[in-house]
Amino acid sequence: MTLSTQPYKGARDFYPEDMRLQKAMFAHMREVAERFGYEEYTAPILEPTELYLAKGNQEIIDNETYTFKDRGDRMVTIRTEMTPTVSRMVAGRRQELAYPLRWYSIPNLWRYERPQRGRLREFWQPNFDLFGVEGVEGDHEVILVADQIMKSFGAKADEYSIQISSRKLIDELFGSYLGLDHTQRDTLIRLVDHMKKMEHSEFIAQADALLTPSQREAGILDSLQQLLKARRLEDLPAGFDMNPHVLRLKQLLSLLRENHVKNCIFDMTLMRGFDYYTDMVFEVFDTDPENNRSMFGGGRYDGLVGLFGVEPVPTVGFAMGDATLQNFLESHELLPKLHSETDAYAILIGDNMYEKAQHAIMELRKMGLNVAVDSTGRKLEKQIRTAVKKSIPYVIFIGEAELASEQFKLRDLSTGVEETHGPQRIVSIVRDRRHASKLPTEDDSEDDGDLLEI
């Protein structure tokens, strides 16, 4: 029997060139998060299934997760999102931790679904959460971090938009303003959440169907349609200009504009799927007309930590999937060009040079150079081709004469130019090149004001 070389369906192998890209993406996120004082954590990839039952339901667990019984008869689930896990961890040390907590993690997650573009069974989803800040400052900070991450990749303000809403405001608009009861409100929230994916007439029919005859007579459907047309907080019905949730959203938008985040807008139709959001929600959209869709988002979930029987902690956070982000960077031509981490390929000239060259090669490494040595003894041309294929920028030739004179020939593989230098000079040439080829992050075509230099 021949074994298959394919990875498990819907999951990806990351060969070094794929890994390099993933690492570069995550390095940006890490650096931005740490600039704001976020600290990394992680947790086991297996969780007791109960954790997901608390705010999910058995059907989703059965159909969309990797859940199985362990050898001790415990039901376990491969984590499908990080929010229940991080809430568990905070609850586990509720009293000892020093708030506010700024935590991030870059977990891989698994969902059992039909693999398609941007939807995989295994994916990575960096999570950023702020625990212990009740006020609008918390909402502001996490959106600012999300925006800074986008900018750190070189994304321009017109290439994405940040849409913001408030669950509490929606509850008041659908509840006390439209006069819907709890069940109607929850149904309508789910309906609006799917609105953009259905025909408008279908949406209207379904919205109408959830009203009582007296609500229909009172013209609630018209009021709803009017409401959904609001493009700014100012478009909301009279009397809402002093509503506390409206004021808080206004303050949030103003704080963000203060930080040069110009592409954030109130979006009446933004609901976010998860049940656990309690107040502000936001989503970042790709504005490309070819690919106009939600990339990632988050919001405030003040109730989750309390599920573990401890005093609740106000929490706000977001998570961004790796595949969606990568699609965005590809389609906007923002993917960084990445070299090998290896600076130079040492090629040995003559026989039995491996042992003799050790000292010189280790000296280069000690000076900070990443040097791979070709120890195969193949023809020189073959060795050089190997370096090119690996996208290693330089070759260093080492033979008896070079060791005696401590002068080595350095070939720049992109230009073919050869120079002969001592080890110190070689290290400085190669290091200069390495620094010059770092990811482009400075936004030089637009004055974005608050761009971090990563």
Added chain:
Amino acid sequence: MTLSTQPYKGARDFYPEDMRLQKAMFAHMREVAERFGYEEYTAPILEPTELYLAKGNQEIIDNETYTFKDRGDRMVTIRTEMTPTVSRMVAGRRQELAYPLRWYSIPNLWRYERPQRGRLREFWQPNFDLFGVEGVEGDHEVILVADQIMKSFGAKADEYSIQISSRKLIDELFGSYLGLDHTQRDTLIRLVDHMKKMEHSEFIAQADALLTPSQREAGILDSLQQLLKARRLEDLPAGFDMNPHVLRLKQLLSLLRENHVKNCIFDMTLMRGFDYYTDMVFEVFDTDPENNRSMFGGGRYDGLVGLFGVEPVPTVGFAMGDATLQNFLESHELLPKLHSETDAYAILIGDNMYEKAQHAIMELRKMGLNVAVDSTGRKLEKQIRTAVKKSIPYVIFIGEAELASEQFKLRDLSTGVEETHGPQRIVSIVRDRRHASKLPTEDDSEDDGDLLEI
């Protein structure tokens, strides 16, 4: 029902302070590996169970792994080691890849076992492999990488030893020299592998039991005992001094000594559990008499890639578990002292300062400082205590007067000293401290020659 805050049994939550240590350990490994030209890869945590059946057996899969049927009726296993996966990946692109390949990965792995010190159900096990080098140069390189990793943590040559053997040599010694057949040889290999864990008399009895009467009469048991006493290659029976496997081991030891690896020795009794090793094997031992045990190891496995129906690739590599390494670093007092990644905690003086302070805080971040802002509005003393508890080294106070003068009070939380400076000066003070508190890696008490500066 109250949800448990405990992680799944035998697996660990990594709170930021735990994560910091894990990241520091892995950062050392990454840097050393990259100095030698190794490139990082990764792969899905779920693998088709067939992958482990190829060189394992059903019983181990049933009893010691997390194996289950997915919703499409495929048997899948949470990876238990990385070697089958990396072999699969290399086989999958056998023709396209440019050899030699130097690959490393830092996977988490799962084994179903009774949790105990240094043995967990979920653990991380960095893997380093070199594909495409048949000669002793490959054996030399991976052991040198392992040694450099140990040294990068500050481990001294007398705190660990590197024991080396050769499966091919053992096969000849047990086969043509002692005259054992294949089955006897394999049994004896397993017996010697467990020798140190049993009474000597028990070992002798079991060794005797596997011999035939005529072998007993020929004094094979005495020859075996004599053989196992060999402490150096020179102690092997006459005639083995020109044996090609002995010569290769001699060359390997000599190459390593050339690189100042003084603590490597030939060990006749070193077998290594896995079936897939084909030639050189090595293990790194903790020499602490309190904890004298194998920490990690590896060897040459030239046959695995070929199992996938492609042309075989000579391969040599090793893997080191995170928990074992951490135990070693703890017991030898080599654990680095780690600060928070956050450089400074911004404390706002006066009311409604959050919005006004944004610009100044973002300026500090743009200059490279990791700044967390306390937006809780609590009493100053509480905010300062929070910074101390988070082991953030500095506090920056920001009020109206500071913003107007662009001069901020900086308090060093370790000394209590306060100084007032402009943003530039603050950044340079804090950054100097950050660099000064990097991990100690320079080995200053011993001349180890080839130590990399990480």
